[in-house]
Amino acid sequence: MTALRVTVWNEYVQDATDPAIVAVYPRGIHAAISEGLSELLGDDIDVRHATMGEPEHGLSRETLSTTDVLFWWGHLAHDDVADAVVDAVQQRVLDGMGLIVLHSAAGSKIFRRLMGTSCRLDWRHGDRELLWTVNPTHPIAEGVPHPVIIPEQEMYGEFFDIPVPDQLVFISSFSGGEVFRSGCCFLRGKGRIFYFSPGHEEYPVYLQPEVKRILANAARWATPTWRSDIVIDDGAHRDTGWFENGER
Amino acid sequence: MTALRVTVWNEYVQDATDPAIVAVYPRGIHAAISEGLSELLGDDIDVRHATMGEPEHGLSRETLSTTDVLFWWGHLAHDDVADAVVDAVQQRVLDGMGLIVLHSAAGSKIFRRLMGTSCRLDWRHGDRELLWTVNPTHPIAEGVPHPVIIPEQEMYGEFFDIPVPDQLVFISSFSGGEVFRSGCCFLRGKGRIFYFSPGHEEYPVYLQPEVKRILANAARWATPTWRSDIVIDDGAHRDTGWFENGER
């Protein structure tokens, strides 16, 4: 079995420059995520980092073509992501790459592109989140407590302007009374997308064991384990009478 | 336009005998529900009651065949409902009658029959519920505040053992931190089913204006406005070559 090739992308702005954030994530949010994945998946995973400051934001065609699952964290700099990179990521997802979209990346260009909606939501700092499983057979929920308690978290509340998820895995509540569809799977083209709302730059959410478990499960779930031969193009694939002629 | 023919069914046990419950619903829960519907739908509705103590629980074949939408409230006496009545209601739903299943009727024979699952859930007395809309184009959410605040309510919490709803309209949170898929639409055969979890015999939930609005919206939504000519049976409807022979 070949290792799962993961690339963790981070805009790396606040966690590179703001002392309060650096104190929470001293090597960057991307490092916290990849360390959690490595801790749980070990040799099953081959993980790289990519950040906005690199050429092509670290997402060259070669990097994308050798990535099975891409994690995406962004917050303040969504608008600075080049459209050409967004185009390339979208195409790779439709072609089979998994994509894990985290927290404030709900507002990223790539997520809004793939959803077709605004992906807007209600929010407020300083809350407590409980995350409940509503799909007990889903592989992303494996080994996850019911509920997961996240002591300090930014509140994300409905209405969350997304398409109805193809699979809804988690729903959260907050101490302020709000609810949120916090774990959502989408199938697009030959690719699988998971949006997971917990995780904020001010709080050590990605260091929490239950969250590491969910992200590791998500990486496995989003991995393209096989490749459909179906050709997705605008083509006249078979002539009239193809069936009667024995053509396949 | 002919009036919408609604039948409100109630097991009518606690609200007939327990003074604390009678104090909340002095004419029975069915009366509270039907009065709310009449208040909002007026002459558009023709409403009847049926209770468990009547012959055939008040749901004769004639009554069912002249009912467009059936409301169902039950709690302690689910097991006392005759299977023959459950059979008849199920058949009518598959044939097009709308069904609104309320609160503890999640555990009723008819709901479990139509869902195929246990419909079990977590619960606790004495809570506060907030009900949020997650489907802003759904007719059942029309005119409903976001959120609806229900000051006193029994908590119903996930995991709720139902099939994934065909349309999820409301999600609730509770002061204890739980969440619940509290407004769920299901399509079965030619019929429409709406499960709505708020409403408990100890609290005047059905007297609350927002709840009346939701139930009136649900009655309209579940009404069969047209009748498909599709024949649902195990039949060989057309001979081989039907198309080439010009048969339809």
Place this chain on the structure above:
Amino acid sequence: MTALRVTVWNEYVQDATDPAIVAVYPRGIHAAISEGLSELLGDDIDVRHATMGEPEHGLSRETLSTTDVLFWWGHLAHDDVADAVVDAVQQRVLDGMGLIVLHSAAGSKIFRRLMGTSCRLDWRHGDRELLWTVNPTHPIAEGVPHPVIIPEQEMYGEFFDIPVPDQLVFISSFSGGEVFRSGCCFLRGKGRIFYFSPGHEEYPVYLQPEVKRILANAARWATPTWRSDIVIDDGAHRDTGWFENGER
């Protein structure tokens, strides 16, 4: 009751210039569509046309803001549609306008934008289509035969690269053996979208009574009958403790 405000948009290229196409649709495909709608909906509808050659392709902000449902037909000139118009139409859909996407407009910028996928499909000229209802309670299927027989039609075949429809109403087969999800509903933001695959410039599909019926049903279904008060933005809508403070 106010009339339903429909705008039928057509790129108006082949049906304006190619004699073989003009012979089928002498006043343009948009006229054929709007005449079918008027025939069935009469005074319930107020219909306008818009074509690509007009300023802003006939879709000024004023036109869009007074349109309840927009029909979209395009084929050869998808790339010539200005991005600014696509932006405006997308925003209006998310804000509540209905959108009916027809046949080759599967490849239009606006449909691909709202779906997030390539929307590609298999195709072949010269076929016969049968369209079957798989959702007998759906209002778009009202009064529609099972199946609808379309004697001459371009074949559209799976795999059709769209998100899983929120509601699947029709599935078609073709004489060549292909199948297609030919009637698909999508909910996006506060808007409703219906994709309907039958209809080709070479064949008088839009003159067929069953197709007129489906398009009239779709216009009604996609109309925003009410307007949710839910605010879709990135806002902190309520302060901490809003509930305890009695704020709503």
Place this chain on the structure above:
Amino acid sequence: MTALRVTVWNEYVQDATDPAIVAVYPRGIHAAISEGLSELLGDDIDVRHATMGEPEHGLSRETLSTTDVLFWWGHLAHDDVADAVVDAVQQRVLDGMGLIVLHSAAGSKIFRRLMGTSCRLDWRHGDRELLWTVNPTHPIAEGVPHPVIIPEQEMYGEFFDIPVPDQLVFISSFSGGEVFRSGCCFLRGKGRIFYFSPGHEEYPVYLQPEVKRILANAARWATPTWRSDIVIDDGAHRDTGWFENGER
């Protein structure tokens, strides 16, 4: 890794007594199915048979409790299956056992019980089926041609009276022009169900390599790979204030 424990259940009536059917499936349909599974899954699978004539139809509590995935084939004798066995199978599915329902078993008690609908359909002998993939990321479609051609087959046509599938994998067409949702996944409780319509006692469909592949994929997909700790009962699982008290 422990072997996948599969039980193949067959009513074993026509293939035990009717010479024309015995000629196609000389050791019974169950043997054909299990041989196909063993051919593809080898040591990964531990397969048993169960037939109606055995005590408890071969489905004792012990057998069910040691079965990961149950295949079900039935046709003429649905009514002869004991309700107690149906009860036990349903409970095991809700508790996590996978269930693969084949062809005419659409009309079986267990499938109708789990669906809540009539599961009726249109049919006709003597047709040719093409099976197309509409979900190219689904594990059940792995390695499956697009389309699969089944030269001789009974036609099953829409309308098929089932709930909307949670995942639709295959759609079929027939030479007579009909269509059918021929590969449908349903999630119920903690269990996974796959309905697959190809396969008739008169035709050697289960000997076809592509069909063997689909059934082997389905066995893997339906296997409960992990066990959710979520308790499904009607319980008050946590006292008021559980969260604030630090109780989990």
